[in-house]
Amino acid sequence: MLLRNLKAPDGVFIDLLVEDGKIVAIGLVGTLAASDEEIDCGGRLVFPGFVDAHAHIDKTLLGLGWYRNEVGPSLQDMFDNERNLRMERAIDFHQQSATVARRMIAAGTTATRTFVDIDTDIGLKGFEGVLRTREDLARGLSIQIVAFPQSGMLVRPGTVELLEEALEQGAEVIGGLDPSAVDRDPKGHLDTIFGLAEKYDRDIDIHLHEPGELGAFDLEEIVERTKRLGFQGRVVISHAFCLGTIDDAYFGRLVELLLENDIAIMSHGPSGPRVPPPVKQLRNAGVRMCTGNDGIRDSWGPLNMPDMLLRTFLLAYRNNFRRDEDIQVALDIATYGGAQVIGDAEYGLEPGNRADLVVLDGENQLEAIFERPERWLVMKGGNVVARDGACLV
Numbered sequence: 001m002l003l004r005n006l007k008a009p010d011g012v013f014i015d016l017l018v019e020d021g022k023i024v025a026i027g028l029v030g031t032l033a034a035s036d037e038e039i040d041c042g043g044r045l046v047f048p049g050f051v052d053a054h055a056h057i058d059k060t061l062l063g064l065g066w067y068r069n070e071v072g073p074s075l076q077d078m079f080d081n082e083r084n085l086r087m088e089r090a091i092d093f094h095q096q097s098a099t100v101a102r103r104m105i106a107a108g109t110t111a112t113r114t115f116v117d118i119d120t121d122i123g124l125k126g127f128e129g130v131l132r133t134r135e136d137l138a139r140g141l142s143i144q145i146v147a148f149p150q151s152g153m154l155v156r157p158g159t160v161e162l163l164e165e166a167l168e169q170g171a172e173v174i175g176g177l178d179p180s181a182v183d184r185d186p187k188g189h190l191d192t193i194f195g196l197a198e199k200y201d202r203d204i205d206i207h208l209h210e211p212g213e214l215g216a217f218d219l220e221e222i223v224e225r226t227k228r229l230g231f232q233g234r235v236v237i238s239h240a241f242c243l244g245t246i247d248d249a250y251f252g253r254l255v256e257l258l259l260e261n262d263i264a265i266m267s268h269g270p271s272g273p274r275v276p277p278p279v280k281q282l283r284n285a286g287v288r289m290c291t292g293n294d295g296i297r298d299s300w301g302p303l304n305m306p307d308m309l310l311r312t313f314l315l316a317y318r319n320n321f322r323r324d325e326d327i328q329v330a331l332d333i334a335t336y337g338g339a340q341v342i343g344d345a346e347y348g349l350e351p352g353n354r355a356d357l358v359v360l361d362g363e364n365q366l367e368a369i370f371e372r373p374e375r376w377l378v379m380k381g382g383n384v385v386a387r388d389g390a391c392l393v
Helices: 075-088 093-106 125-136 159-168 186-200 212-229 248-260 279-285 308-318 324-341 365-371
Strands: 002-007 013-019 022-028 038-048 050-055 109-117 142-148 173-177 203-207 235-238 264-266 357-360 375-380 383-387
Touching: 002 357, 013 038, 038 324, 038 365, 038 375, 050 093, 050 308, 050 324, 093 109, 093 125, 093 375, 093 383, 109 125, 109 203, 109 324, 125 142, 142 159, 159 186, 173 186, 186 203, 186 212, 212 235, 212 248, 248 279, 279 324, 308 324, 308 365, 324 365
Parallel strands: 002 038, 050 109, 109 142, 142 173, 173 203, 203 235, 235 264
Antiparallel strands: 002 013, 013 022, 038 357, 357 375, 375 383
């Protein structure tokens, strides 16, 4: 398939040839030979597929009517309410995850890392539902699953065994959660998570909501185990609010540790009063970063939607990015940063890369973040999987 008359990120108009799911040639408009199948893109912008590197597609309440949120304010309140709600409503995790995944595809997301709740109430039902969605929609969306103890792990006996079963059945990543605040046993929690990662050769992605020095303490504990087990390049710390609430000297020391052990940070531009980690300082220092939509229209709140251009806007907004070069950083995190963190070596707009592409109207890529036009065409592995804002998978 030949895609004609695309506007590349640098503003140059190009043609792009796809064969066997890969980009095989890129040239100035009119320089590539004709093909049996061609699409005239009318000078529209082309992006690599968006990467949602931090999602919870098992939790969404999309399609189930408006949920009146009266929960909070503590994290434990939200944990308990969510656990009760999914039992009361007998949530179909396959149906719900497929609903949000199709919206992701329609909005140009071609890959996601999603956390899936595993606990002693629902067992592996959420995991099994998302696993079915991954199989059903593989043509349009790559789904990487994190086995995640959202309700706590050591405080809920039997959870560790369920996490291990999920890893045996195909979860690619093991997740952790606030080792001090939730399990109240940072050593036990982290030893277990890293032990499972070592046993099953899995990467690690840990939610760290804990602020200030408590969160910084747990971050240092994560670093220590990463170094000891040789897991450099295989650990993500998600949220990492502590990095936004400590003094400059301590922040500098932690950045050095992150760099020494190649630990990535996920920030999604959280709503207040949470203080996000300083994205610009982290990126300037060389820390790998990714972003994602987190929970999407779930029992935690209605604020997030499965659109990575909207997420890029929010990441820029929460970090007070106004200059073009800073806004570009946010876009890079939502594309190449996420792809690097989830281990996608075939990502990008270069010959030899997989043809995961998004085509849409706009003057330039930065303007598109703020206008967020309908996705005119989405391609996954050379297949057209969405047109005019509608998922075709």
